Amino acid sequence: MKIIKKEADYAVRALLFIAAKNERVPASAVYSSVKAPRSFMRKILQVLSREKVLVSEKGRAGGFRLARKPEETSLLTVVEAFGGRKSRGGCPFDGRACGNYGFCGLREKLGEIEERIFEKLGKTSLKNLLRREDEKKKDYKDN
Amino acid sequence: MKIIKKEADYAVRALLFIAAKNERVPASAVYSSVKAPRSFMRKILQVLSREKVLVSEKGRAGGFRLARKPEETSLLTVVEAFGGRKSRGGCPFDGRACGNYGFCGLREKLGEIEERIFEKLGKTSLKNLLRREDEKKKDYKDN
DNA sequence: TTTAAATGATACCATTTTAGTATCATATAA
DNA sequence: TTATATGATACTAAAATGGTATCATTTAAA
Ligand code: FES
Ligand code: FES
Numbered sequence: 001m002k003i004i005k006k007e008a009d010y011a012v013r014a015l016l017f018i019a020a021k022n023e024r025v026p027a028s029a030v031y032s033s034v035k036a037p038r039s040f041m042r043k044i045l046q047v048l049s050r051e052k053v054l055v056s057e058k059g060r061a062g063g064f065r066l067a068r069k070p071e072e073t074s075l076l077t078v079v080e081a082f083g084g085r086k087s088r089g090g091c092p093f094d095g096r097a098c099g100n101y102g103f104c105g106l107r108e109k110l111g112e113i114e115e116r117i118f119e120k121l122g123k124t125s126l127k128n129l130l131r132r133e134d135e136k137k138k139d140y141k142d143n
Numbered sequence: 144m145k146i147i148k149k150e151a152d153y154a155v156r157a158l159l160f161i162a163a164k165n166e167r168v169p170a171s172a173v174y175s176s177v178k179a180p181r182s183f184m185r186k187i188l189q190v191l192s193r194e195k196v197l198v199s200e201k202g203r204a205g206g207f208r209l210a211r212k213p214e215e216t217s218l219l220t221v222v223e224a225f226g227g228r229k230s231r232g233g234c235p236f237d238g239r240a241c242g243n244y245g246f247c248g249l250r251e252k253l254g255e256i257e258e259r260i261f262e263k264l265g266k267t268s269l270k271n272l273l274r275r276e277d278e279k280k281k282d283y284k285d286n
Numbered sequence: 287t288t289t290a291a292a293t294g295a296t297a298c299c300a301t302t303t304t305a306g307t308a309t310c311a312t313a314t315a316a
Numbered sequence: 317t318t319a320t321a322t323g324a325t326a327c328t329a330a331a332a333t334g335g336t337a338t339c340a341t342t343t344a345a346a
Binding site: 002003004009012013016075104105106108109110112113116117120121124128129130131132133136 | 145146147152155156159218247248249251252253255256259260263264267271272273274275276
Binding site: 002005006007037038039040043057058059060061062 | 303304305306308314315316
């Protein structure tokens, strides 16, 4: 299992785009801005909607908006929405295959590393990312 | 790209096995102990050999031994031998697709996380793993 | 000097995962 | 009533991973 799939990635960029505007945005606007394939992006938005990261409204003049403030949605939420964070515990064999299970130092170590990753992802919010990008753009102008 | 493939994993267990004995070990001994498929494990050992993690001797009574002391081979070395650590810089699109490249907060964040992972892997040696397992086994006996 | 036991190189196939497409149903405002 | 949305879902394509099989070469011992 990849930790970050392309889906999750498109998802983040879509969320950032939606966060920047703060009105309902139709899928069409999203995929033309984020440059993701139309159908793929539609599916992604639907997932985010099901997972309560986005709120959708149907019908003409419908579209998507953030369900929460940008500081309240983390990368971890997004990654998990797309099935990241399986295979927990660090053992790539799911406990099978390495006869050594109970004493397996590798498993333990990898487990620790995984934890770190999820921790980091959990602490990074959409707001963080937006802020970062703004700062960089600002720095750029200042030069 | 998965960070840790099954290949890398079998590799680590194979290395631990070889480290524990300290004489030349033939592939056959390795795959019966580690319980990996015969051909697959042979291929893995060959890679480790090419990458100078193992040293091999051909011919009857040949086999593999560690090229360095167990404290001098890190998990990172092994992971890299099997093609982990591609897609550097955190951008899952390789810089394409996210029009935003220069200002991309996501890329930056993911890059940081990657760095951490590699750092941890780099700091974990075969010796570390061996020690861990020994300690656990000892604890177990003590109870 | 032949043979058995080993690694080296490589090409190939199978399975699983990820990426992407297409279609139809339903809702809703103009 | 029609144009523009999303919802659900089934399907296909491409890529990555996991695994197999074969043949060549080396080496020690019978
Ligand atoms: S690798 Fe899974 S228990 Fe050791
Ligand atoms: S995700 Fe690649 S540059 Fe933004």
